[in-house]
Amino acid sequence: MLAQSAPLVPLVTPSANDLLDLLPELIVGFGFIALMLLDLVVGRQRWWLAVAAIVFLAAGFGASVWGWFDSGNGHTLYFGSFAYDKFSMFINCVLLFSSALVILISPHYLNRRGIHHGEYYALILAATLGMMLLAGAMSLMVIFLGIEGLSLSLYILSGFSRTEERSQEAALKYLLLGGFASGFLLYGMALVYGETGHTQLQQIGAALHSTTQADPMLLAGVVLIFVGFAFKASLVPFHTWTPDVYQGAPTSVTTFMSVTTKVAAFAVIVRVFTYTFVSLYSHWEVIVAVVAIASIVVGNVAALTQTHVKRMLAYSSIAQAGYILIGVAVGTLSNTSSSITGTTGVLYYLAAYAVTQIGAFAVITIMAGRGEDLDSYDGLRGLAYRRPFVAAAMGLFLLSLGGFPPTVGFFGKFFVFAAAVNANLTLLALWGIAGSAISVFYYLRVALLMYQRPKDEQQEYPWSRTTIAGGTALLAAAAGTLVFGILVAVVFNGAQAAQNAILPAIASTR
Amino acid sequence: MLSDYAPILVFLGFVLLFAIGVPSLSAALGPRKPSPAKDLPYESGIVPRESARRRFSVSFYVTAMLFIIFDVESIFLFPWATIVRQLKVFGIVEIGIFIATLLVGLLYVWRKGALRWD
Numbered sequence: 001m002l003a004q005s006a007p008l009v010p011l012v013t014p015s016a017n018d019l020l021d022l023l024p025e026l027i028v029g030f031g032f033i034a035l036m037l038l039d040l041v042v043g044r045q046r047w048w049l050a051v052a053a054i055v056f057l058a059a060g061f062g063a064s065v066w067g068w069f070d071s072g073n074g075h076t077l078y079f080g081s082f083a084y085d086k087f088s089m090f091i092n093c094v095l096l097f098s099s100a101l102v103i104l105i106s107p108h109y110l111n112r113r114g115i116h117h118g119e120y121y122a123l124i125l126a127a128t129l130g131m132m133l134l135a136g137a138m139s140l141m142v143i144f145l146g147i148e149g150l151s152l153s154l155y156i157l158s159g160f161s162r163t164e165e166r167s168q169e170a171a172l173k174y175l176l177l178g179g180f181a182s183g184f185l186l187y188g189m190a191l192v193y194g195e196t197g198h199t200q201l202q203q204i205g206a207a208l209h210s211t212t213q214a215d216p217m218l219l220a221g222v223v224l225i226f227v228g229f230a231f232k233a234s235l236v237p238f239h240t241w242t243p244d245v246y247q248g249a250p251t252s253v254t255t256f257m258s259v260t261t262k263v264a265a266f267a268v269i270v271r272v273f274t275y276t277f278v279s280l281y282s283h284w285e286v287i288v289a290v291v292a293i294a295s296i297v298v299g300n301v302a303a304l305t306q307t308h309v310k311r312m313l314a315y316s317s318i319a320q321a322g323y324i325l326i327g328v329a330v331g332t333l334s335n336t337s338s339s340i341t342g343t344t345g346v347l348y349y350l351a352a353y354a355v356t357q358i359g360a361f362a363v364i365t366i367m368a369g370r371g372e373d374l375d376s377y378d379g380l381r382g383l384a385y386r387r388p389f390v391a392a393a394m395g396l397f398l399l400s401l402g403g404f405p406p407t408v409g410f411f412g413k414f415f416v417f418a419a420a421v422n423a424n425l426t427l428l429a430l431w432g433i434a435g436s437a438i439s440v441f442y443y444l445r446v447a448l449l450m451y452q453r454p455k456d457e458q459q460e461y462p463w464s465r466t467t468i469a470g471g472t473a474l475l476a477a478a479a480g481t482l483v484f485g486i487l488v489a490v491v492f493n494g495a496q497a498a499q500n501a502i503l504p505a506i507a508s509t510r
Numbered sequence: 511m512l513s514d515y516a517p518i519l520v521f522l523g524f525v526l527l528f529a530i531g532v533p534s535l536s537a538a539l540g541p542r543k544p545s546p547a548k549d550l551p552y553e554s555g556i557v558p559r560e561s562a563r564r565r566f567s568v569s570f571y572v573t574a575m576l577f578i579i580f581d582v583e584s585i586f587l588f589p590w591a592t593i594v595r596q597l598k599v600f601g602i603v604e605i606g607i608f609i610a611t612l613l614v615g616l617l618y619v620w621r622k623g624a625l626r627w628d
Contacts, residue, residue, distance in 0.1 A: 011593065013600040033614050040621040 018077040021070075021084040024063040024092050025132050031056025032125040039118030046116055050107045050469075053121040057100040057128070064092035074501045080200045081139035083271075083503045090347060090498035091135035091267040095260050098354045099128045101362065102256040104473035109252045109365045112464060115161050124256060127153035131264035138503060140189045140199040143268055147185065147232065150264060151178045154257050158249035170248025177231065177241045185228025191221025201276045202504040208279045219283055225272065226287065233265035235325060236294040239318045243302075246314035251373050254310060255361035258317050263350050266324055270343055274331055275504055281331045289329040289428055295322030296435035303442050309364055309375040312442060316401060317357065319439060323432050324349050326425075327416040333423035339496060342423070345416035347495035352400070352412035352484065359477030360397040363390055366470040367463045374463065380446065382454025383463070390466060391450045393478045400481045402443040403436045408485040415492070572624055583612055 019026070034056070035049055042048045067089045074085025103124060110116035130149025137143040155178065159171025193199055195218040196207040208218075227238060234242040246254045273284060299319030306312040327349065330342030364375050367383070367390065374380070384391035400409030413436060420429040466474070484491050551558055586608065594601050619625060 011596045013597065033611060036618050037614060040618065 012079070014078050021067065021077050022082070024060045024067060024089075024096075025129060025136070027056060027060040027063055028096075028125055028129045028132060031060070032122055032129055035122040035125060036119075039122065042118070046118055047107050049118055049121040050103050053103045053125060054100050056125060057096050057103065060128075060132075061093060061096040061100070064089045064096060068093070071501070074503050076138055076202070076503060080202055081137075081142050083136045083138045085136075085503045086498040086501040087271070087347075087503070088132075088136035088267070090494060091263060091350070092132050094263050094351050094354050095128055095131050095135065098259045098263070098358055099124060099256065101358050101473045101476060102252060102259075104469045104476075105255065105362050105365045106252045108464070108467045108470055109250070109368055112368055112370050113161060113250060115250060117160070120157070120160065123153045123157050127157065127256070128260065131260055134264040135267040137268060137271070138201045140193065140201075140204075143272070144182075144186065144189065146264070146268070147182065147228070150261060151182070151232075154178075154253075154261065157253045158245055158257070160253060161250050166248040167250065168248075170245040173241050173248075174245045181228050181231030181238070184224050184231070188221045188224025188226075188228060191217050191224065195221060201272065205276045205278065205504045208277065211279075214280055214283055219280070222277055222280060222284055223287060226269075226284065226291075229265055229269050229272070230291060233262050233269065233321050233325075234318050235291050235321050236298040236318060237291075239295065239298070242318055243311050243314040246317075247308065247310045247375075251310065251361065251365040251368060251375070254314075255358055255365055258313070258361060259354050259357045262317065262321055262324075263354055266321075266328070266346060266350055269325075269328055270346055271502065271504075274328060274343055275502055278332060281333075285329060285331060288325060289425070292322045292325035292329055292428065293431045295319060295325065296431055297322075300435045300438040300442075303439065306442070307377050309377065309380065309446060310361075310373065311375075312446070313357070313360055313364075316439065316442070319435055320353055320357070320401070322435065323413060323416055324353070326420050326428050326432050329428060330419045330423045330425060333425075340415055340418045340422060341499060342416075342419045343499040343502065344492070344495045345412075345419040347498055348415045348491055349412035351491050351495070352408040352481075355477050355480035355484070356397050356400040356407070356409050359393060359474065359481060360401065362470070362473050362477060363394040363397070366390065366466055366474065369464070377446065377449055381449050381452055383450040385454060387463060387466070390474065393474050394450060395447045396478055396481055398443040398447045400485070402440045406482070406485045408481050408491075411485060411488050411492075569627055576619060576624065580612065580616070 031053065035052060038049060038052055039046075067084065068086055071084050071086055071089060074083065074087070076082060077084050103121065106120065106124075107116065110120060127150045130146050130151070130153060132146075133142060133149060134146030137146050155171055155175045158174050159168050161167035189199075192204065195215055196204045198204045198207055231238045231241075246258060249257070273288070277284060296319050299315050299317070299322060303312050303315035303319065306315060324346055327342040327346035330345070332341070332343075364373065367374055367380075367387070383394070396407065400407035403409050403413040405411075413432065417429040417432050420426065420432070551562060587605070590597075590601065590605055594605075597604070
C-alpha cells in the first residue's frame with residue numbers, strides 16, 4: 001500500500017551523465033573492492049596486488065586527465081553535491097600519482113618489515129577514494145563522507161604493524177584525535193546548516209552572500225569546520241598527533257599520509273573557505289593567517305632539534321602546511337593584474353609538495369633495515385658512499401623542501417608568497433620567508449650527514465638494496481622535482497586553469 | 511520561530527520530572543528488605559556459579575562485530591523497499607550493487623577465516 005501512495009517529493013534519479021563524470025572515483029572504488037577479492041586468490045604472490053593497484057590508479061589517472069579536458073568550465077553532479085571541474089581533476093591527478101608512487105615502494109618495504117598483508121593495497125585505494133571524494137565534494141555531507149573514508153583507512157594503515165607497540169600507539173593516537181576532529185567538523189557543519197538552511201556549498205555560498213550581518217553562531221560553525229580540516233592538514237595548534245603518528249606508522253604509510261592527506265585537506269579548505277565562505281573572508285582571514293604563522297614557527301623550530309628523519313619530516317610537513325595556508329589566507333584578494341593568486345599558489349605548492357615529500361619519505365622507506373626503520377640521523381651517515389644515487393636524490397628532495405631553485409619547491413614557495421605580496425599581505429610572506437630560512441639549516445644538516453665519511457669503514461651496512469620498483473618511484477619523484485622546477489609553466493598553467501574553473505563560482509558582485 | 515521548540519522544552523520538563531520523580535517516589539514509599547540474593551547478578555533465575563568477569567574468546571567479539579555490520583547494512587533495504595516501484599530499474603540496479611558489495615565483504619571474512627570458531 002505504501003508503494004502505491006504518491007511520494008511527497010517527486011523522485012529524481014541521477015542521470016547516466018552523473019555516473020560517467022564520476023568515472024575516476026568509480027574506477028578507484030571498484031579497484032578497492034576488486035583488490036579485496038584479489039587478495040583472496042593470489043595467496044603469497046602479493047606483488048600481483050601491487051600491480052593491480054597501480055593499474056587501477058593509472059586508469060583513474062587517465063580518467064581524471066580525460067575529465068580535465070571534458071569538464072570545461074565545470075558543472076555539478078548529483079544535484080549539486082559533487083563537482084566536476086578542473087580543480088578536482090587537478091587534485092585527483094596529484095593524489096593518484098602520489099598513491100601510485102607509494103604503491104611502487106611498498107611491497108619491498110612491507111616484506112622487509114614482515115607486514116606484507118594483502119589488505120594494505122585495498123586500504124590505500126580506499127583512502128585515495130576518500131580523498132578524491134573530498135577533492136570534489138560540493139556538499140557538507142560528501143565532505144564528511146570523504147573525510148571519514150580517508151581517516152578510517154588511515155587509522156588501520158598507521159597501525160598496520162600489528163606487533164609493534166609504536167605502530168599501535170600511532171594508530172590509537174590518530175584514531176582518538178581524528179575522532180575529536182570529526183566531532184568538531186560535524187558540529188561546525190550543523191551550525192552552518194542551521195544558519196543557512198543548506199548543506200550544498202553552492203547554496204550556502206548564495207545564502208551567505210545575501211546576508212549582511214554575520215551571526216555569531218554562523219562564525220562559530222565556520223571556525224569549527226576550520227578546526228576539523230586543520231586537524232587533517234596538521235596545522236598548529238592541531239598538529240600534536242603528527243610527529244608521533246608519522247614516526248610510529250610504517251614508513252610507506254607515512255609517505256602516503258603525509259602527502260595525500262594534506263593535498264585532499266587543502267583542496268577542501270580552498271573550496272570551502274576561499275570560494276564558499278568568501279563573503280565571510282574578513283572574519284576568517286585573521287584566524288587562518290595566525291594558524292599559518294603558528295604552523296610555520298612551531299614546525300620549523302621543532303624540526304631543528306629532531307634526531308630522526310621521520311620526525312624531522314613530520315615537523316617540516318607542519319611548516320609546509322603553514323606555507324600552503326598562506327595561499328588560503330590570501331583568499332581571492334589581488335590588487336594587481338598579476339595572474340598569481342592565492343589558489344594558484346596553493347595548487348602549485350600542493351603538486352610541488354607531493355613529488356618532493358614522497359621522494360624524501362621514499363628514500364627512508366627504500367633504505368629501511370630488516371624489521372626496523374633506519375631513520376635516525378646517525379643511520380644515514382655515509383649513505384652517499386654506499387648508495388650514491390639514492391643519496392643524490394635525497395639531497396635534491398631536501399633542497400626542494402628548503403626552497404632552492406631550480407627545484408619545484410622554490411616555485412611553490414615563490415607563488416604562494418608572491419600571492420600574499422600581491423594581496424598586500426607582505427607581513428605574512430615575510431613570516432614564510434623567515435621560516436624557510438630556518439628550515440634550510442635542518443634540511444642541509446641531513447644532506448651533509450649523508451655526505452660525511454662513515455665512522456667505521458668495516459661496518460656492515462643495513463641499508464636495503466634499491467629494487468627496480470623503488471628506483472622507478474625515486475626516479476619519478478626526482479624527475480618531477482627537477483622537471484617541474486624548470487618547466488614551471490606546465491604546472492602553473494594547469495593550476496591557473498583549475499583555479500579559473502573552480503566551483504562554487506563566486507557571485508559577480510562582491 | 512523559537513516557539514516552535516516549546517514542545518521540546520515541555521518534553522524535557524516531563525522527562526526530568528519522571529526521571530527524578532519516579533525513582534525518588536519508589537525510594538520513599540517502597541518497602542526495603544535487603545538480602546544477599548538480591549545483590550546477585552540476574553542470570554534468568556539460575557544461581558550464578560562463578561564470576562562473570564573472566565576472559566572471553568575473541569571469537570565472540572568478531573562474530574558480534576560482523577553481525578552488527580551486516581545487520582546495520584540490511585537496514586538500508588527498508589527505506590529502499592518503500593519506494594522501489596518509483597525507482598524502477600534504477601533502484602533494482604543500485605540495490606544490486608549494494609548487495610553485491612556486501613557479498614564481497616562476506617566472501618572476504620569467510621575466506622579470511624573470520625567465521626571459523628577455533
